Amino acid sequence: MARKSTRSPYDFYPTPEYVTRALLDSYPPKTKWVIEPAAGRGAMVKVLQEYGYKVQAVELVSEYAEETAKLGVPISIGDWRELCARADIKAVLRLNGPWAIITNPPYTIAPDFTASCLKLMDLKLDSTGIYRTKSNIGYLALLLRLNMLAGPISTCWPRIWDRFKPTAIRSLHIRPSFTGKGTDMCNYTWVIWEQDRPPIDFEVIPSSRKCIRCRECSSCRKVEI
Numbered sequence: 001m002a003r004k005s006t007r008s009p010y011d012f013y014p015t016p017e018y019v020t021r022a023l024l025d026s027y028p029p030k031t032k033w034v035i036e037p038a039a040g041r042g043a044m045v046k047v048l049q050e051y052g053y054k055v056q057a058v059e060l061v062s063e064y065a066e067e068t069a070k071l072g073v074p075i076s077i078g079d080w081r082e083l084c085a086r087a088d089i090k091a092v093l094r095l096n097g098p099w100a101i102i103t104n105p106p107y108t109i110a111p112d113f114t115a116s117c118l119k120l121m122d123l124k125l126d127s128t129g130i131y132r133t134k135s136n137i138g139y140l141a142l143l144l145r146l147n148m149l150a151g152p153i154s155t156c157w158p159r160i161w162d163r164f165k166p167t168a169i170r171s172l173h174i175r176p177s178f179t180g181k182g183t184d185m186c187n188y189t190w191v192i193w194e195q196d197r198p199p200i201d202f203e204v205i206p207s208s209r210k211c212i213r214c215r216e217c218s219s220c221r222k223v224e225i
């Protein structure tokens with residue numbers, strides 16, 4: 001029987017501060033410029049600022065965005081998947097940088113959201129097997145559920161992992177609570193892609209020919225990667 005869950009509207013789940021600190025202490029970006037593309041009320045932005053990063057935020061819900069703006073960061077209101085393809089946003093990204101993208105994405109659209117970040121980052125393997133990019137984005141870190149690294153075919157994850165293997169994985173030992181009311185029994189991990197590094201040796205083993213690269217999956221075709 002399918003498990004029913006009631007998710008917060010727009011997948012708003014503020015990230016406990018120590019989760020962002022764990023990333024920044026363990027595997028910080030080398031740049032000072034960070035985009036937070038699903039900023040919510042600014043829980044991650046606050047920690048990024050504390051570590052000295054210059055943040056550009058994006059948030060879908062204006063009420064949340066207004067609160068993040070109070071932290072003194074520039075914020076664009078809208079759907080990241082559309083905004084990141086727009087010429088004016090690309091122009092902003094060319095002004096400073098190189099940029100890192102760091103967020104805890106909305107999970108109901110996480111594959112799509114991840115694909116948008118990866119497309120913007122535009123990593124290409126060179127002849128020695130190292131990721132290079134001509135974009136101004138050299139680092140991407142997304143907080144994901146550990147089980148997304150396997151991902152049932154219907155979630156599109158295997159297709160993303162096949163096309164863009166990450167360069168580092170930093171799993172959290174403690175299960176965070178995003179609601180203040182205990183954990184959701186899931187383990188979480190930072191998944192990182194960084195330029196000038198090789199992808200890790202990682203594969204989701206397909207359970208049948210049909211599953212390979214999700215060619216047969218109607219759901220996957222929704223995520224262009």
Ligand SMILES: C[S@@+](CC[C@H](N)C(=O)[O-])C[C@H]1O[C@@H](n2cnc3c(N)ncnc32)[C@H](O)[C@@H]1O
Pocket residue numbers: 010011012013014015037038039040041042043044058059060061064078079080081103104105106107
């Ligand atoms: C899991 S919460 C994380 C919030 C914030 N990053 C944090 O860690 O506290 C996801 C956030 O993404 C926002 N969101 C949902 N869909 C979005 C979209 N298409 N583009 C940008 N933000 C979106 C939600 O409103 C919510 O604030």
